[in-house]
Structure formats: structure tokens, C-alpha cells
Amino acid sequence: MVSMTGMDSTFEGSQYKQYSGSSYATYVDFDVYKKGVYFDSGQVKYITDFKWGQTYTTTYVHRGIFEELFIAPKALNETSGEVSIYVRTVPFITFIWGGLFLMLAGMIVLGVIDYSADGKVTTPMAKIKGTRKKASESRKGGKK
Incomplete structure (x- = not known):
């Protein structure tokens, strides 16, 4: 549950046309409760930019480990x-990042294992690539 605890607005930036600032920012303070127990406090900002004619927000x-x-x-x-607030809980998002890093580590390990310590090709796919390279060198006059 999210409970709004305060809201304050102010002009920000340098003067723009009839406004005392180039944007108007509203700060929204809130408390977050999990299962009825206080969890954390935060602040988000709703900004109206007069100069560029747009609005945008900051996020909390x-x-x-188990949710975001x-x-x-x-x-x-x-x-x-x-204030209308968008609240979303994404479960197990950390495991997605962990899986991505695990996949990248596996790809690096496979790239390292592709060649043995003495520089000779160890996998059948790499041998095929090496055979093609030697064949193209021999057609061009290759190494002697």
C-alpha cells in the first residue's frame, strides 16, 4: 500500500515568458507499507515544462532480491x-538479470574452450572453419 504524506509545488529553472521558471514541479512524498507494516519512504516529481511543452515524471x-x-x-x-500514482511490483526480476549474466559467462567460456592451450582447434566446428581458411589460402598462393 502507498500512502501520500505530502505534496509541494514550485517553479524551477530560469524565467520563461510570463512564468517565474521554465518548469513547474510538484513533489509528492509517500510512505510504502507491506502487509500493513511500514517499509520505506520516497518522493517522486511531476514536472510540467513550459519551454518544451511537455510533462514528465521521476520514479521511485x-x-x-525477490521483487522490484x-x-x-x-x-x-x-x-x-x-494524485494518481502507478504502482507495480515485478517479482523475481533479479533472476532475469542473473540468467543474463550466466548466459554471457557461458558464451565466454565456450569461446575460450574453442581453442586448446597449444593453439590447435579442438571442436569440429572450429576445424571446419580452419579447413576452409587453409583451402582459400592455397588457392591464392598461400603461405610457404
């Missing part, structure tokens, strides 16, 4: 003090 991300918590503001109404 808490990475754990992602919080971002979707929309806000400052007159009523309402």
Missing part, C-alpha cells in the same frame, strides 16, 4: 490535492 524504484517495486505519478490535480 526499490530493488530487492516501481512507483510513478500518472496525473495530479493540485486544486483538489489528488
Whole structure:
């Protein structure tokens, strides 16, 4: 559960046209509860950029071993003090990263094992590649 604890807005950047800043930022403070127990506090920012005519947000991300918590503001109404927040929990995301690194390590090990310590080819695929290379060298006059 996410509980909003505060909201504050301010102009940021240098003056732009009739505004005292080039963007208007709203800071949203919140507390995160897991199973009814306080877990963490955070802050996200909703920014309206007058100069470029766009809005964007900052996000809160808490990475754990078994899950990743992602919080971002979707929309806000400052007159009523309402904030629409997007909250997503992604389970086991760490295992995806671990699997990627394990796959890369396996590819590196296979590349190293492809050649033996004395430089001779050890796998059938590498032998085929080496045979093709020697054949093309002999057609061109090759090494003597």
C-alpha cells in the first residue's frame, strides 16, 4: 500500500515568458507499507515544462532480491490535492538479470574452450572453419 504524506509545488529553472521558471514541479512524498507494516519512504516529481511543452515524471524504484517495486505519478490535480500514482511490483526480476549474466559467462567460456592451450582447434566446428581458411589460402598462393 502507498500512502501520500505530502505534496509541494514550485517553479524551477530560469524565467520563461510570463512564468517565474521554465518548469513547474510538484513533489509528492509517500510512505510504502507491506502487509500493513511500514517499509520505506520516497518522493517522486511531476514536472510540467513550459519551454518544451511537455510533462514528465521521476520514479521511485526499490530493488530487492525477490521483487522490484516501481512507483510513478500518472496525473495530479493540485486544486483538489489528488494524485494518481502507478504502482507495480515485478517479482523475481533479479533472476532475469542473473540468467543474463550466466548466459554471457557461458558464451565466454565456450569461446575460450574453442581453442586448446597449444593453439590447435579442438571442436569440429572450429576445424571446419580452419579447413576452409587453409583451402582459400592455397588457392591464392598461400603461405610457404
